[in-house]
Amino acid sequence: xxxxxxxxxxxxxxxxxxxxxxxxxxxxxxxxxxxxxxxxxxxxxxxxxxxxxxxxxxxxxxxxxxxxxxxxxxxxxxxxxxxxxxxxxxxxxxxxxxxxxxxxxxxxxxxxxxxxxxxxxxxxxxxxxxxxxxxxxxxxxxxxxxxxxxxxxxxxxxxxxxxxxxxxxxxxxxxxxxxxxxxxxxxxxxxxxxxxxxxxxxxxxxxxxxxxxxxxxxxxxxxxxxxxxxxxxxxxxxxxxxxx
Amino acid sequence: xxxxxxxxxxxxxxxxxxxxxxxxxxxxxxxxxxxxxxxxxxxxxxxxxxxxxxxxxxxxxxxxxxxxxxxxxxxxxxxxxxxxxxxxxxxxxxxxxxxxxxxxxxxxxxxxxxxxxxxxxxxxxxxxxxxxxxxxxxxxxxxxxxxxxxxxxxxxxxxxxxxxxxxxxxxxxxxxxxxxxxxxxxxxxxxxxxxxxxxxxxxxxxxxxxxxxxxxxxxxxxxxxxxxxxxxxxxxxxxxxxxx
Numbered sequence: 001x002x003x004x005x006x007x008x009x010x011x012x013x014x015x016x017x018x019x020x021x022x023x024x025x026x027x028x029x030x031x032x033x034x035x036x037x038x039x040x041x042x043x044x045x046x047x048x049x050x051x052x053x054x055x056x057x058x059x060x061x062x063x064x065x066x067x068x069x070x071x072x073x074x075x076x077x078x079x080x081x082x083x084x085x086x087x088x089x090x091x092x093x094x095x096x097x098x099x100x101x102x103x104x105x106x107x108x109x110x111x112x113x114x115x116x117x118x119x120x121x122x123x124x125x126x127x128x129x130x131x132x133x134x135x136x137x138x139x140x141x142x143x144x145x146x147x148x149x150x151x152x153x154x155x156x157x158x159x160x161x162x163x164x165x166x167x168x169x170x171x172x173x174x175x176x177x178x179x180x181x182x183x184x185x186x187x188x189x190x191x192x193x194x195x196x197x198x199x200x201x202x203x204x205x206x207x208x209x210x211x212x213x214x215x216x217x218x219x220x221x222x223x224x225x226x227x228x229x230x231x232x233x234x235x236x237x238x239x240x241x242x243x244x
Numbered sequence: 245x246x247x248x249x250x251x252x253x254x255x256x257x258x259x260x261x262x263x264x265x266x267x268x269x270x271x272x273x274x275x276x277x278x279x280x281x282x283x284x285x286x287x288x289x290x291x292x293x294x295x296x297x298x299x300x301x302x303x304x305x306x307x308x309x310x311x312x313x314x315x316x317x318x319x320x321x322x323x324x325x326x327x328x329x330x331x332x333x334x335x336x337x338x339x340x341x342x343x344x345x346x347x348x349x350x351x352x353x354x355x356x357x358x359x360x361x362x363x364x365x366x367x368x369x370x371x372x373x374x375x376x377x378x379x380x381x382x383x384x385x386x387x388x389x390x391x392x393x394x395x396x397x398x399x400x401x402x403x404x405x406x407x408x409x410x411x412x413x414x415x416x417x418x419x420x421x422x423x424x425x426x427x428x429x430x431x432x433x434x435x436x437x438x439x440x441x442x443x444x445x446x447x448x449x450x451x452x453x454x455x456x457x458x459x460x461x462x463x464x465x466x467x468x469x470x471x472x473x474x475x476x477x478x479x480x481x482x483x484x485x486x487x488x
Contacts, residue, residue: 154398158427162472163479174485183402222483228406230478235407241418
């Protein structure tokens with residue numbers, strides 16, 4: 001499994017992904033699920049992937065044109081005019097990879113599936129996020145649904161629904177996401193640290209830092225430890241139930 | 245879907261279940277999923293069900309011996325000597341019902357599945373809870389895993405993991421469960437009010453009240469409304485993230 005979240009904020013975009021990959025509980029490893037590209041002054045694009053690792057790695061390799069020698073690569077996503085076109089291209093490529101895995105009598109098509117969050121901004125357009133399905137179609141973020149999750153989405157959703165605010169700072173967004181990830185990591189062994197983060201400031205047209213949070217990160221530790229107390233405390237201050 | 249939780253506390257047992265049943269989003273209804281029996285002074289037993297409604301209704305009907313006329317019924321679960329035997333009997337009956345549904349060329353066996361939480365106390369034993377699987381086998385509650393959930397378990401689990409305390413009062417347990425149910429109801433349309441509750445006080449060998457919480461219940465409303473504020477407040481008091 002996997003857990004990735006993309007948040008749309010008024011000041012830009014925030015991405016967070018875990019890095020655990022596994023085939024059964026006795027075969028797990030760390031792999032990056034967040035990939036970013038930029039052409040400073042023109043565009044910045046981030047993709048996060050969930051699902052079959054062979055599919056998602058193939059997708060990223062094709063997007064990066066790794067079938068060509070490095071000097072001849074001109075990735076299409078760095079040339080398309082709009083984020084909508086980028087989402088279409090990512091969706092078409094993803095669909096192709098999944099269908100390719102299912103050809104030649106291989107029947108495990110569903111096992112080749114993957115989902116993708118793609119977000120960013122291209123000069124002339126607004127920052128935006130898309131959730132791309134294994135079928136290649138996609139939905140775009142809206143004010144009513146201002147974030148996307150892929151992978152193990154359930155444990156970490158209630159806090160996002162309750163505490164998301166489009167005006168929040170990047171720092172508060174990271175705090176919120178860490179709580180959401182911590183709830184998920186505590187409940188599902190197939191989601192694990194380290195976590196990758198990416199900030200994109202609106203109209204910056206350049207990638208910000210992409211920090212990685214490891215298991216011994218003091219900030220993550222403090223969130224993980226203090227959130228339990230904070231929750232118990234919050235519960236204590238709710239009105240008490242009176243038995244009739 | 246469904247959501248039911250059984251909590252093991254030092255002072256007894258608490259059960260909560262939702263009442264929504266559905267076959268697709270365009271066909272939903274209210275149905276009771278909590279059933280209790282007692283022989284005052286000797287035993288009190290509560291069962292909660294999740295899964296195929298025909299299966300769970302058949303299970304309860306068989307347990308109540310509804311194939312006999314009312315005066316001739318002597319339900320086995322009211323005569324078995326221990327809760328372990330009750331769990332075995334419920335498991336065997338459940339397995340039989342599910343297998344019966346799959347006979348005669350019907351191939352939708354998985355669709356007939358159901359899971360059950362059974363808990364209570366019989367004179368001479370301690371209060372306990374069992375989680376019975378569709379295969380008829382079961383696990384018992386322990387200090388390390390002091391509650392069981394069935395149905396849509398994910399959204400409401402993080403708060404249970406964080407805030408459960410074996411010494412908590414029935415009133416605090418209801419508050420905790422209401423938050424867990426509210427998180428689930430907000431996220432999954434197939435879980436819905438009213439909620440049924442059952443308390444069992446250790447060594448009481450009799451059923452306590454079984455209140456029903458409807459959508460206009462002022463306590464539920466206040467929990468649902470205030471929990472969002474409480475969460476945001478709790479998050480605000482966590483240390484802030486510092487970008488490097």
